[in-house]
Amino acid sequence: MKPGVIKVRVNPDLCQGCRACESVCSVFHLGVVDPAATGIKISEKKMGHFKQNVCQQCSDMVCAEHCPVDAISRDSFTGAVTISDACIGCGKCAEDCPIDAISMIEFEGKPLAYKCDLCGGVPECVKICPRNALGW
Amino acid sequence: MLKSALEMRWDGDEMKGYKNCVLRIDLSSKNISKEKLNMEYVKRYLGGEGYGVALLWDEVPHDTEPLSEKNILSFNTGPLTGTPMASASRISINFLSPLSNTIGSSNMGSHFGAEVKFAGYDSIIFEGKADKPVIVVIENDKVEIKDAAHLWGKNTRETTEILNEELGKEYKISCIGQGGENLSSIACIFSDDCFAGRGGAGAVMGSKNLKAVAVKGNGKIEINDKDKFLEINAVAIREIRDEVYTWGPVHGYGTPAWLDGANECGLLPTRNFRQNQFEKLEPIMPTQLWNNREKFEVRRRACYSCQLGCHKYIVMKNSDYGDDIGVGELEFETIAALGPRCGVNSYEDISMANYYLTIYGLDTISGGATISAAMEWYEEGIITSDDLDGLELNFGNGKAMVELLRKMGLREGCGDLFADGSQVAAEKIGKRALDYTMTVKGMEIPATDPRGSSAMTVSLGTSERGACHMRPYAATIDAFGYLYPDLGVTEPKDPFDDKESKEWLKSVKEFFVVTNLIGICDFNVINCELHATTLAAIYTALTGIETDKEELLRKAERTIALERALNYERGFRRDDDRLPKRFMTEEASGGPPKGRKVDMESALDKYYEACSYDKEKAIPTKEKFKSLGMEDVYNGLLANK
Numbered sequence: 001m002k003p004g005v006i007k008v009r010v011n012p013d014l015c016q017g018c019r020a021c022e023s024v025c026s027v028f029h030l031g032v033v034d035p036a037a038t039g040i041k042i043s044e045k046k047m048g049h050f051k052q053n054v055c056q057q058c059s060d061m062v063c064a065e066h067c068p069v070d071a072i073s074r075d076s077f078t079g080a081v082t083i084s085d086a087c088i089g090c091g092k093c094a095e096d097c098p099i100d101a102i103s104m105i106e107f108e109g110k111p112l113a114y115k116c117d118l119c120g121g122v123p124e125c126v127k128i129c130p131r132n133a134l135g136w
Numbered sequence: 137m138l139k140s141a142l143e144m145r146w147d148g149d150e151m152k153g154y155k156n157c158v159l160r161i162d163l164s165s166k167n168i169s170k171e172k173l174n175m176e177y178v179k180r181y182l183g184g185e186g187y188g189v190a191l192l193w194d195e196v197p198h199d200t201e202p203l204s205e206k207n208i209l210s211f212n213t214g215p216l217t218g219t220p221m222a223s224a225s226r227i228s229i230n231f232l233s234p235l236s237n238t239i240g241s242s243n244m245g246s247h248f249g250a251e252v253k254f255a256g257y258d259s260i261i262f263e264g265k266a267d268k269p270v271i272v273v274i275e276n277d278k279v280e281i282k283d284a285a286h287l288w289g290k291n292t293r294e295t296t297e298i299l300n301e302e303l304g305k306e307y308k309i310s311c312i313g314q315g316g317e318n319l320s321s322i323a324c325i326f327s328d329d330c331f332a333g334r335g336g337a338g339a340v341m342g343s344k345n346l347k348a349v350a351v352k353g354n355g356k357i358e359i360n361d362k363d364k365f366l367e368i369n370a371v372a373i374r375e376i377r378d379e380v381y382t383w384g385p386v387h388g389y390g391t392p393a394w395l396d397g398a399n400e401c402g403l404l405p406t407r408n409f410r411q412n413q414f415e416k417l418e419p420i421m422p423t424q425l426w427n428n429r430e431k432f433e434v435r436r437r438a439c440y441s442c443q444l445g446c447h448k449y450i451v452m453k454n455s456d457y458g459d460d461i462g463v464g465e466l467e468f469e470t471i472a473a474l475g476p477r478c479g480v481n482s483y484e485d486i487s488m489a490n491y492y493l494t495i496y497g498l499d500t501i502s503g504g505a506t507i508s509a510a511m512e513w514y515e516e517g518i519i520t521s522d523d524l525d526g527l528e529l530n531f532g533n534g535k536a537m538v539e540l541l542r543k544m545g546l547r548e549g550c551g552d553l554f555a556d557g558s559q560v561a562a563e564k565i566g567k568r569a570l571d572y573t574m575t576v577k578g579m580e581i582p583a584t585d586p587r588g589s590s591a592m593t594v595s596l597g598t599s600e601r602g603a604c605h606m607r608p609y610a611a612t613i614d615a616f617g618y619l620y621p622d623l624g625v626t627e628p629k630d631p632f633d634d635k636e637s638k639e640w641l642k643s644v645k646e647f648f649v650v651t652n653l654i655g656i657c658d659f660n661v662i663n664c665e666l667h668a669t670t671l672a673a674i675y676t677a678l679t680g681i682e683t684d685k686e687e688l689l690r691k692a693e694r695t696i697a698l699e700r701a702l703n704y705e706r707g708f709r710r711d712d713d714r715l716p717k718r719f720m721t722e723e724a725s726g727g728p729p730k731g732r733k734v735d736m737e738s739a740l741d742k743y744y745e746a747c748s749y750d751k752e753k754a755i756p757t758k759e760k761f762k763s764l765g766m767e768d769v770y771n772g773l774l775a776n777k
Binding site: 013015016017018019020024026027028031032033034035036047048124127128130131 | 354
């Protein structure tokens with residue numbers, strides 16, 4: 001899969017700011033609703049105008065560069081940049097990400113880096129978006 | 137592992153979805169405490185509105201004056217609130233209502249309810265009264281009561297802006313405007329342009345000197361079976377998207393999409409219910425708002441996790457009133473109350489009126505309805521422009537409407553007379569004023585003419601909180617011809633036959649109440665979209681408590697029974713379930729119901745029979761209470777008599 005081509009694409013004009021995407025993201029990956037664990041993040045720039053922040057699955061993978069345990073790699077099937085179970089939660093990748101698309105969360109008592117992995121195929125946020133503001 | 141309600145240990149810790157924590161704040165003593173959910177309440181009433189009403193029943197003396205410090209104000213989320221379920225944003229606010237004197241139950245969307253869950257609470261209870269204006273700031277476990285001297289006197293938008301600047305933009309804020317501060321009985325609670333509108337929740341908040349509640353949280357909501365949850369959530373979403381009208385006009389334009397349908401069916405109150413059809417509707421159809429981009433900018437701003445997204449934010453760019461005015465949201469009810477009901481058909485006037493109602497924090501339905509009553513009093517010569525600071529309040533005078541609403545919000549000049557709704561104003565004015573007051577239990581009737589729908593005759597009359605558009609909005613079924621097979625409505629109902637059995641209405645009403653208990657929005661069920669079976673399944677997947685459609689409806693039935701019992705204690709009987717005389721004596725002026733009057737007694741009898749109510753006391757019979765497992769409530773009633 002070509003890196004950076006397949007990613008969650010956004011159309012900011014269509015977004016209604018309901019954050020269903022944020023909500024379903026953590027349910028799918030962690031089995032809980034966790035407002036901190038959002039692979040996609042919606043914020044309101046001004047009344048009724050929303051910004052969507054989501055991993056661009058960049059080709060140079062800046063986030064992987066300084067990972068001390070080599071936990072970050074590209075999934076050969078989906079093309080997504082993914083974080084493996086080896087993650088020790090040091091937070092280096094989140095610091096390095098140029099667009100702040102990696103969040104640091106606490107899961108089962110341990111710190112972890114968390115980002116969009118395209119749900120291994122069809123992203124849940126794309127499925128749930130009522131406005132088709134998200135595509136992939 | 138699923139467990140039935142009986143097997144569950146019911147200490148609540150096994151139960152997912154709920155946070156099993158209630159925050160109790162005594163504003164008098166500044167004492168802040170946390171407690172576990174009352175499992176008895178959860179078993180009987182599920183949560184949300186039911187939880188709030190149970191608190192009122194158990195903790196507040198039944199004859200309490202609504203604006204006294206003995207009243208409590210509780211914010212109750214449902215188990216689904218905060219999850220990715222469609223429109224799982226609702227938080228129910230319960231209190232004794234200063235407007236109707238009944239139970240007060242008002243709920244709102246926005247992102248506030250979800251944030252309360254993330255902060256770790258199912259409910260927040262406010263007791264007592266602060267000695268000076270305060271705000272309550274909640275960040276997860278940390279709860280503080282802070283001074284609000286600098287916020288008192290600020291309007292809702294200013295308050296939100298100041299707090300977001302002081303505390304941070306992540307905080308979700310509920311607050312009151314000058315309406316609530318001045319104890320106006322029609323004041324509402326504002327949260328990010330959503331309102332807990334009806335029944336005077338804002339006045340109760342104001343009476344406690346509580347200006348605002350700010351919440352931020354990053355806690356988790358646990359889910360019992362995530363795969364099942366996502367699977368059924370997809371079914372629920374499909375049910376909503378498959379409904380053509382919902383996913384077409386309502387998703388597009390929001391609730392104003394109902395305007396022309398309601399008008400065609402002769403349901404649109406016009407000039408204080410003198411007519412039931414508005415002849416000049418075209419200029420205020422939502423298309424006019426969207427197509428007029430030089431003047432109006434419309435942006436979608438949905439509540440948490442909402443598929444429908446009816447909520448819009450409108451900026452009026454240039455008008456006689458000024459440039460770039462953020463008028464907020466124009467709902468069907470708002471447009472109908474400020475438009476046809478007052479004979480006004482200009483979007484500029486309606487928008488500006490809505491702007492004042494929004495910033496001062498007044499209910500748009502009661503606000504518009506009070507103006508329309510005042511207009512009729514003016515036209516009938518009961519009040520004159522001397523009583524109105526010189527305003528000429530004829531039907532259709534939009535500018536006068538806007539000015540009077542501004543004065544009402546601030547209780548300025550003649551606005552003081554009208555600030556507590558039309559019933560209080562009529563009582564003060566005396567003479568024939570009460571004949572033109574379109575209220576039930578003191579609350580103004582919303583935008584549905586009961587002459588066009590027999591089901592709405594019952595809904596508006598028997599609503600436990602006063603005339604209400606959502607208990608249930610049943611005109612969809614009898615007037616518009618929708619079916620709801622999942623609730624047993626398999627054939628069309630006659631909107632003009634008050635003698636028809638109202639058995640079906642009972643289930644529909646219960647299902648509407650279920651949405652308030654569980655934490656989702658009524659608009660998922662208003663066009664018969666979401667199935668009760670689906671909702672029961674998603675509740676089970678979330679919490680791990682086995683349930684079915686019948687049990688969900690029974691929980692709502694219990695909640696309604698408890699509300700009726702509390703109203704009974706406060707002196708409400710069959711007579712209070714009657715609509716104003718106009719509907720029984722004056723014929724509908726046009727549309728399908730032309731020439732029709734309401735047969736109130738038959739409609740009430742049929743409904744009471746369906747619900748097994750005592751026909752005079754208007755509460756469930758002893759046997760009914762017993763079958764609901766609520767004998768203690770019935771015995772409590774007698775003990776107090």
